[in-house]
Amino acid sequence: MSDWSYLLARPPLWLRTALPTAFFAILLAIWEAVVRLGHVSPLILPTPSAVASDLWLHAGTLLWSTWNTFVVTVEAFAIGSVAGIVLAILFSRSRLLDLSVSPLMVLTQVTPTVAIAPLVLVWVGVDNVNAAILILAAIIAFFPVTANTMMGLKSVSHDLHDLFTVRRASSWQRLVLLELPAAMPYTLSGMKLAGGLALVGAVVAEFVAGSGTDAGLAWRISEAANRLNTPRMFASLFLLGLLGVGISGLLSLVQYLCLRRWHEAAIVRDR
Amino acid sequence: MPDTIHGAGIVARGVGKRYAGRSVDTLSDIDLDVPAGAFVTLLGPSGCGKSTLLRLLARLNRPTRGRIDYTGRAEHVPDCALVPQEPTLLPWKSVFDNVYLPLKLRGQSKGAARDAVFESLCATGLQDRADAYPRELSGGMKMRVSIARALVTDPDVLLMDEPFAALDELTRHRLNDDLRALYERRRPAVVFVTHSVEEAVFLSTTIVALRDGRIDWQLPVDFGPDRTDLRERKDYARVRAEVSARLRGAWTDRS
Known part of the structure; x- marks a missing residue:
C-alpha cells in the first residue's frame, strides 16, 4: 500500500479538514468566476462575495434566526429522543401495545409534515405557531429513535439474559443494567438521524405553519424569496447548512465518546 | 481443607424435557444427585442433552416431567451461579x-x-x-x-456449560488447574458440562455420561483433592482410558 493510499485509509484530522475545505474553496472560486464573467445572471445566482457581504451586513438578524431554528431543533430533538426511547421500552415490554400502536406510529412517518401541519396548527391555535413547529419537528424526529432502540433492545444476547435470570435480577435492573446499555449503539444511531430530521422538521414546519414570535431561518428564506433577494436566500441556506453540519458533528462526537471504549464501530484496529 | 463449606446441592428425580413442537423428548428419566461440595461432570457427545439438563438445573427452563430441588438449610435460599460457553x-x-x-x-x-x-x-x-x-x-x-x-x-452451586471448549489446549490446562484449585478452596457444588474426557477425569468427583437424553452410566472419580501432578500419574491414564472405552462402547452400541 502506498503512503498516499495509507493516508486516505486512515485520514488524520488535518487531512479530513483540509480536503473538504480545499474542495469548497475551489468550488467558490469557479462559482465567483462564472457569475462575474457574465455566464449567469447574479439575480439567479449571486456571487459568493455578494452572499458573504449580505451575511456580514445582516449578521445580527440572520444569526438571531439561526439561533431560533437551533433552539426549536434542540427542543424537538430532545422531545423526540425521550419519547422515542420511552415508546421503545414500552413496546419491548408489551407485545400487545407494540402490535396495537406501531401501525399508527408508521402512519405519522409516511404522512408528509406539510399535510399535517395545518391540522396541528388548528389544534394548538394559530397564535401558538411556535408550539406547532415544535410538535411537527418532534413528530418527525422520534421515529428513528424508537425503531433503532427497539432493534437494540431485541438484540441483547440470550446468554446475558440467562445470566440476569440466574442471578434473579429484577425487571428494572435488567432494563437499566443490561438492555438499555446494550441498545445504546442503536439508540445513538437513531438519535443521529433524529438530529438531522429535527432540523428538517423545524424548517419545513416553519415554511408551512409560518413564523411565530421568533422568526427562524425558514422564515428568512421565505421572506427573501418574496423579495427576490437571492444573496439573502443563499446566506440563510449557508447558515442552515452550517447548523446541520454542526448538529451532525456534535452527535457524532457524543456517539464516539459513548462507544469509544467498547463498541466495534468506534474502535480503530491496529494494522 | 476448604475455606468455606457450602451446604447446598441439587436433587433431580424423574426429570424429562420435551421442547414445544418436538415429537421426541430431549431428556428422559433423569435421576441425578449433586451433593453439597461435589464436582459432577456431564459428559457425552453433542446433542445428548447435557446443556438442556444444565439449563433445567439453573432453572432457566422448566422440566416437562419430574422435579428438581435445591437441597440445603431450610432458611437459606441457595445461591446459584452460571458460567456459559461464551464468556x-x-x-x-x-x-x-x-x-x-x-x-x-x-x-x-x-x-x-x-x-x-x-x-x-x-x-x-x-x-x-x-x-x-x-x-x-x-x-x-x-x-x-x-x-x-x-x-x-461465593455461590453454593456453580453451573458451567463447556466453558473452556473454545480455548487452546495450553490455556485450557491452565484454567482446569485454576478451576480445580478454586473448587478445593471454596467447595461449592459444581455441575460441569464438557465433551472432553481428559477434562472430565481431571476435574470431577463424579462423571455422569449422557446418551440420547438419558443417563447412561455414572462413575465416581477418587483422586483426592490434590491433583497438581495428576496428568502424569498412571491411575489418571487408566481412568481416562476406562472412560473413553465406556463412551466408545456406548457409541458402538448405538451404531
Missing part, C-alpha cells in the same frame, strides 16, 4: 464492573463490594486487569473474568 461479559463495563455485577444485582454498593471483587479477581489472576475492558482481553482472560464473576458471591 458473555458486558462489553461496556470494565473487568472490575463485570465481576461486581452479581453483587450490584443484590443491591451491594461498589465500596462495600470492593474487597469481594478484588478477592475474586486475585483468585483468577486478574488483579492487574481490573480496569481493562473485555475487548482488550484474550479468550482465556475473558473466561477468567466470567469465572471470577460467578465466584464473587
Whole structure:
C-alpha cells in the first residue's frame, strides 16, 4: 500500500479538514468566476462575495434566526429522543401495545409534515405557531429513535439474559443494567438521524405553519424569496447548512465518546 | 481443607424435557444427585442433552416431567451461579464492573463490594486487569473474568456449560488447574458440562455420561483433592482410558 493510499485509509484530522475545505474553496472560486464573467445572471445566482457581504451586513438578524431554528431543533430533538426511547421500552415490554400502536406510529412517518401541519396548527391555535413547529419537528424526529432502540433492545444476547435470570435480577435492573446499555449503539444511531430530521422538521414546519414570535431561518428564506433577494436566500441556506453540519458533528462526537471504549464501530484496529 | 463449606446441592428425580413442537423428548428419566461440595461432570457427545439438563438445573427452563430441588438449610435460599460457553461479559463495563455485577444485582454498593471483587479477581489472576475492558482481553482472560464473576458471591452451586471448549489446549490446562484449585478452596457444588474426557477425569468427583437424553452410566472419580501432578500419574491414564472405552462402547452400541 502506498503512503498516499495509507493516508486516505486512515485520514488524520488535518487531512479530513483540509480536503473538504480545499474542495469548497475551489468550488467558490469557479462559482465567483462564472457569475462575474457574465455566464449567469447574479439575480439567479449571486456571487459568493455578494452572499458573504449580505451575511456580514445582516449578521445580527440572520444569526438571531439561526439561533431560533437551533433552539426549536434542540427542543424537538430532545422531545423526540425521550419519547422515542420511552415508546421503545414500552413496546419491548408489551407485545400487545407494540402490535396495537406501531401501525399508527408508521402512519405519522409516511404522512408528509406539510399535510399535517395545518391540522396541528388548528389544534394548538394559530397564535401558538411556535408550539406547532415544535410538535411537527418532534413528530418527525422520534421515529428513528424508537425503531433503532427497539432493534437494540431485541438484540441483547440470550446468554446475558440467562445470566440476569440466574442471578434473579429484577425487571428494572435488567432494563437499566443490561438492555438499555446494550441498545445504546442503536439508540445513538437513531438519535443521529433524529438530529438531522429535527432540523428538517423545524424548517419545513416553519415554511408551512409560518413564523411565530421568533422568526427562524425558514422564515428568512421565505421572506427573501418574496423579495427576490437571492444573496439573502443563499446566506440563510449557508447558515442552515452550517447548523446541520454542526448538529451532525456534535452527535457524532457524543456517539464516539459513548462507544469509544467498547463498541466495534468506534474502535480503530491496529494494522 | 476448604475455606468455606457450602451446604447446598441439587436433587433431580424423574426429570424429562420435551421442547414445544418436538415429537421426541430431549431428556428422559433423569435421576441425578449433586451433593453439597461435589464436582459432577456431564459428559457425552453433542446433542445428548447435557446443556438442556444444565439449563433445567439453573432453572432457566422448566422440566416437562419430574422435579428438581435445591437441597440445603431450610432458611437459606441457595445461591446459584452460571458460567456459559461464551464468556458473555458486558462489553461496556470494565473487568472490575463485570465481576461486581452479581453483587450490584443484590443491591451491594461498589465500596462495600470492593474487597469481594478484588478477592475474586486475585483468585483468577486478574488483579492487574481490573480496569481493562473485555475487548482488550484474550479468550482465556475473558473466561477468567466470567469465572471470577460467578465466584464473587461465593455461590453454593456453580453451573458451567463447556466453558473452556473454545480455548487452546495450553490455556485450557491452565484454567482446569485454576478451576480445580478454586473448587478445593471454596467447595461449592459444581455441575460441569464438557465433551472432553481428559477434562472430565481431571476435574470431577463424579462423571455422569449422557446418551440420547438419558443417563447412561455414572462413575465416581477418587483422586483426592490434590491433583497438581495428576496428568502424569498412571491411575489418571487408566481412568481416562476406562472412560473413553465406556463412551466408545456406548457409541458402538448405538451404531
